[in-house]
Amino acid sequence: MTKAxxxxxxxxxxxPTNLPERVRQALSRPAMDHRGPDSAKLxxxxxxxxxxxxxxxxPVIIYPSSGxxxxxxxxxxxxxxxxxxxxxSNGQFSTNWQRVAAGVGLTVEELQxxxxxxxxxxxLENRLAEDRGRExxxxxxxxxxxSTGVVNDIEGARAALDRTGHxxxxxxxxxxxxxxxxxxxxxxGVDVTIAGSQKGLMTPPGLGFNAASPKAxxxxxxxxxxxxxxxxxxxxxxxxxxxxxxxxxxxxxxxxDEALSLLHEEGLDNVFARHERLAEATRRAVRGWGLEVYCxxxxxxxxxxxxxxxxxxxxxxxLRQVILERxxxxxxxxxxxxxxxxxxxxxxxDLNDLMLAGTLCGVEMGLAACEVPxxxxxxxxxxxxxxxxx
Ligand SMILES: *Cc1c(COP(=O)(O)O)cnc(C)c1O
Numbered sequence: 159m160t161k162a163x164x165x166x167x168x169x170x171x172x173x174p175t176n177l178p179e180r181v182r183q184a185l186s187r188p189a190m191d192h193r194g195p196d197s198a199k200l201x202x203x204x205x206x207x208x209x210x211x212x213x214x215x216x217p218v219i220i221y222p223s224s225g226x227x228x229x230x231x232x233x234x235x236x237x238x239x240x241x242x243x244x245x246x247s248n249g250q251f252s253t254n255w256q257r258v259a260a261g262v263g264l265t266v267e268e269l270q271x272x273x274x275x276x277x278x279x280x281x282l283e284n285r286l287a288e289d290r291g292r293e294x295x296x297x298x299x300x301x302x303x304x305s306t307g308v309v310n311d312i313e314g315a316r317a318a319l320d321r322t323g324h325x326x327x328x329x330x331x332x333x334x335x336x337x338x339x340x341x342x343x344x345x346x347g348v349d350v351t352i353a354g355s356q357k358g359l360m361t362p363p364g365l366g367f368n369a370a371s372p373k374a375x376x377x378x379x380x381x382x383x384x385x386x387x388x389x390x391x392x393x394x395x396x397x398x399x400x401x402x403x404x405x406x407x408x409x410x411x412x413x414x415d416e417a418l419s420l421l422h423e424e425g426l427d428n429v430f431a432r433h434e435r436l437a438e439a440t441r442r443a444v445r446g447w448g449l450e451v452y453c454x455x456x457x458x459x460x461x462x463x464x465x466x467x468x469x470x471x472x473x474x475x476x477l478r479q480v481i482l483e484r485x486x487x488x489x490x491x492x493x494x495x496x497x498x499x500x501x502x503x504x505x506x507x508d509l510n511d512l513m514l515a516g517t518l519c520g521v522e523m524g525l526a527a528c529e530v531p532x533x534x535x536x537x538x539x540x541x542x543x544x545x546x547x548x
Contacts, residue, residue, distance in 0.1 A: 168487035170517045172304050172463035173334055173357035175507030177413075181360055184416035190408050198400025200411055205397060207418040210426065211336060211359075212351055212369040214343040219393050221366040222407040225333040225354030228366030229258050231388035232329050232350040233296075236374055238382030239263045241295040244285065244326070246277035246315065249303035250493040255331060259298070262383055267294070273303075273496065276310045276458040283318040286326070296327040296349075302335035304357075305493040307460040307502065308453045309339070316347040327374060333357060337421055338433045338462040338506040349374040355410065358462065360417045360507045364410050420508075433461040436505045436514050439540040440464045443518045446536025447525060452500050462506035463490065466521075467499065472530050474501040481524035487517065511544045 169176050177185075190197055208218045221227055237243070243264050245256050248271040256266045269285055271277050277299060286294065297319065299310050312330055319328060327349040332341050336351075337358025343351045348371065355365035370378075370390060378390060392403045421429055437459065444451050444466050452465035468474045475498050478489050490502030503521065505514055518537045525532045 163486055165486070168485070168513075168517055168520060170504045171488050171490040172502055172504035172506060173354075174363050175357055175360055175504065176509065177362065178360055178417070178420055178508040180420060181413045181416045185362065185409050185413040187409065187412050192405050192408055193401060197406075197408065200408075200415055201397065201400040201402070201406070204411060204415050204418060207422060208367070211418070211421065212343045212353070212367075213341065213345060214351075214369050216344070216372065217370055217375070217390070217394055217397075219368045219370065219390050219397075220402075220406070220411075221368075221388070222364060222405075222410070223366035224363060225331075225352065225356075225366055226254070226258060227388075228333075228352045228354060228368055229255050229331065230262060231366065231368050231390075232352050233259055233264060234262055234381070234383040234385040234388055235368070235370075235390050236327055236350065236377040236381050237264060237295055238380070240265055242267055242293045243296045243298055244269060244294045246282055246297065246299040246310065247271060248273050248275065248277050248306065248308060248310070249300065250305035251300050251303055251331065251333075252298075253494060255298060255300070264383075272454075273306050274308065274452060274454040276308055276455060277315070279311060279314045279318055282315065283322060286318055286322040286324045289324065292325060294324070294326045296329050298329040298331075300331040301341060302332070302339060302460050302462055304334040304463060304502075305465075305496070306452055306500075307463050307465040308455070309335070309458045309460050311458075312341075312346050312348065320347075327377060334462050334506070337429065339460075340430050343369045344371075347371075349377075355414060358506055359414065360420065361413045362410060364407055365414060430461070432509075433506060435544070436509060436511075437461040437464065439511075439514060439543045440503055440505055440518065442543050443521070443536045443540035446539035447522065447532040447534075448536070449532060452496075463502050463504045465490075465492075465496075465500045465502045468501070469531050472528070473498045477501060477524050477528050477530060480528050481520055484527060485520040485523060487520040489521070515541060515544065
């Protein structure tokens with residue numbers, strides 16, 4: 159007999175995130191004619207309302223894909239076999255993106271940094287300055303490293319390119335920051351922005367995005383990597399009339415349409431402020447427990463998730479397992495080299511004060527149940543913070 163689970167599951171991983179009720183309803187609309195007038199209206203409405211989310215007036219391309227597909231799309235549309243891509247690397251998602259780049263025949267160079275800190279911009283600038291032959295064709299950085307809860311300074315990376323007069327394309331993964339934290343494709347001088355549907359955008363997994371700058375679109379003209387399914391040109395041509403070259407994920411698009419309504423009704427600035435507040439409350443609880451936030455640089459704290467360091471000798475995955483069994487809550491696991499050493503609290507997407515309070519209570523009860531050394535009552539630091547006037 160399966161164990162009864164009254165109440166609702168707490169999904170507090172940093173993506174996929176909770177689906178708002180309105181999005182769930184939109185997902186269950188009947189299948190539609192993807193070449194009919196309603197589909198065209200839907201696509202136009204979505205494409206128009208994605209611009210302020212990416213903060214761009216330029217094209218945004220939507221794929222029926224995971225975020226990793228959109229990584230590959232960014233690379234194969236703009237680069238040629240053997241081109242060198244420099245990765246400012248400080249976490250597992252950068253590592254995974256490098257594997258995709260190597261897999262499509264690019265030369266990967268990793269500027270390996272401390273996982274607990276943002277990418278070192280002076281080391282980055284030095285490497286760019288050294289590259290007098292301009293072998294580096296793209297600089298690739300993850301904005302919000304979901305494996306660590308560390309945010310990289312994209313404007314700083316742009317400034318490093320500008321100061322060295324380097325012409326490499328700037329590619330930025332915002333899969334876990336878009337819709338949760340401030341991001342500006344155009345103002346920050348990004349050439350290709352890569353996003354996914356299942357995190358800040360509160361839509362199920364299955365949609366990938368590329369936002370492209372004029373420079374990226376120009377690079378497309380001479381790019382030599384094989385590119386067919388991911389080809390921007392064909393998609394943009396079809397998009398003009400509200401269609402796609404192949405069957406789009408229509409039900410997911412309906413969900414995204416509703417999620418965009420929710421984001422714009424709340425107002426993006428309010429959405430970001432809400433995330434900032436929930437993140438601060440989370441960090442207060444962590445400190446209250448006497449535990450450590452994995453990110454060492456307060457300027458680089460993620461507003462989307464917090465990775466918490468386990469005391470030495472205690473396995474984070476055991477804690478997660480107990481919390482799942484006892485309290486029906488999913489927390490994020492430690493990825494790659496920090497497996498077992500951290501757990502991650504997702505606090506992005508469709509989330510309010512009481513959902514976060516419940517989440518933090520679940521963590522505190524789990525710490526007690528597993529006899530992990532901690533100060534009990536840390537959660538009250540978060541509650542006191544949330545109770546204050548906004
Ligand atoms: C989730 C995530 C990905 C991977 O997205 P998939 O949809 O699983 O392919 C890549 N980068 C970052 C920063 C992420 O948070």
